[in-house]
Amino acid sequence: MPHSSAAAVLKPMQIISDAKVHGGRQGVYTIESDACGCDMTFAVFVPPQAKEQLCPVLWYLSGLTCTHANVMDKGEYRRMAAEHGLIIVCPDTSPRGDHVPDDASWQLGKGAAFYLDATEEPWSANFRMESHIIDELSAVIAGHFPADMSRQGIFGHSMGGHGALTLALRHPDRFKSCSAFAPIVQPSTANWSVGALTAYLGPDQAAWRGHDATLLIADGARFPEFLVDQGKSDQYLETGLMPWLFEDACRKAGIPLTYRLHEGYDHSYNFISTFMDDHLAWHASRLAQA
Incomplete structure (x- = not known):
């Protein structure tokens, strides 16, 4: 199996599970994370084409309360990923462990890291998900898997949709495509994210702008295009997601956006899998051209 060139300085990787599916392999792994100060779990689907060639990489970021397993169990991605020859990487949503700080709210702490690097105590020691994904886990994928790291895309759901949009805007040279299911597009005003941004980044809202997709665009960040799907019956649409704010930001910046509002669909994996x-x-069509 071919690999890219970073193998000499790789972190060791423990295999938790591995199974054949749609001609490829679905694995779950852990590494000792320096960024997060704990063991971090992640899932990787490798398509059958990887037996002969390096394949493009598509990152999927999950939402609040989720782990790597939600999309792996309910997202129904493997058949199409195998057809298109896509490696799918599913990180966890936060650090884990008894020593990792947490909160009673499901909107803060474990399962709610918001894909940023916290600067405020006690969160700053462990909640460094941007560094974990962009630097640490990317090196693991490059070294352990048959990955063409010059062709990477990113997508996600809800909090993970927020992460996909912001990481694409923050690292446009890394990612060639970006899409989202029901993303939190303006966490600085959404009811389920203001508390997390305050805890992780402090009360100065100027520090939040770099982790808010609409404000990143307003401040000059650019990306070639986006795809966003949203359920019209989503219970979080009006106060948590507010996709029209992202639509307006893209329109003002001249960024092409395909925005689709679907009658009757909610916030669940029934919507995502559809x-x-x-x-x-x-993503496959865009990564093929990258």
Whole structure:
């Protein structure tokens, strides 16, 4: 199996599970994370094409309260990923462990790291998910898997949609495609994210702007195009997601946005799995041209 060149300085990786599916392999792994100060779990699907060639990498970021397993169990991505020859990487949503700080709220702490590097105590010692994904886990994927790291895309759901949009805008040279299911597009005003930004980044809202997709665009960040799908019956639409704010930001910045509002769909994986094939095909066509 071919690998990219970073193997000499790799972190060791423990295999938790490995199974054949759609001609490829679905694995779950852990590494000792320096960024997060704990063991971090992640899932990787490797398509059958990887037996002969390096394959593009598509990162999926999950939402609040989730782990790597939610999309792996309910996202229905493997058949289409195998068809298009896509490696799918599913990180966890936060650090884990008895020593990792937490909060009673499901909107803060474990399962709610918001894909940023916290600067405020007690969170700053462990909640460094941007560094974990962009630097640490990327090196693991490059070294342990048959990955073409010059062709990377990113997508996600809800808090993970927020993460996908902000990481794409913050690292446009890294990612060639970006999409989202029901993303939190303006966490600086959404009801389920203001508390987390205050805890992780402090009360000065100027520090929040670099982790808010609409404000990143307002401040000059650019990305070639986006795809966003949203359920019209999503219970969080009005106060937590507010996709029209992202639509307006993209329009003002001249960023092409394909925004689709779907009658009757909610916030669940019933919605995500329905449109998963569309997103994988969309990314595959763009990564093929990268």
